[in-house]
Amino acid sequence: MSDNPEDWKKVPQEVYDICWLKGTEAPFSGEYNKLYEPGTYSCACCESELFSSDTKYDSGSGWPSFWESASQNAVAKKQDTSYGMVRTEVLCGKCGAHLGHEFEDGPKPTGKRFCINSLSLKFQPKGQNNERK
Secondary structure (H helix, E strand, O other): OOOOHHHHOOOOHHHHHHHOOOOOOOOOOOOOOOOOOOEEEEEOOOOOEEEEHHHEEOOOOOOOEEOOOOOOOOEEEEEEOHHHOOEEEEEEOOOOOEEEEEEOOOOOOOOOEEEEOHHHEEEEEOOOOOOOO
16 A cells, blocks of 8 residues: 555545544444454555464453554554543554554553454455455
8 A cells, every 4th residue: 555545545435434534443343353263464455464363362342452463563553642532543564554552451461452443454364375354
């Protein structure tokens, strides 16, 4: 995905609303919230690998949650002060798409909870190289 906002509009509207307008899906509505198959989760916009199913857990929050990203550069973080709160926004490290937020109430070993919108992700089951859900 390029840095041109016109290219971003090539994704489905609901993905655009989450990833580029910094929206959020309703809790417990995302297709990956309760998915626990082995595989990888990539950016819905640029397909860069973001998270592994090995670090996914049920946080009870209603969104897919991970305790660690796939690599140090997989995601970027920045302070988000919208809605009168101070949170850490999580962005795709490659294209900058909004993914969700990071919180400090996750499980060991990191104590992190990456609370991610399903619509910002694409899931690739383990062993399937070219097929994406």
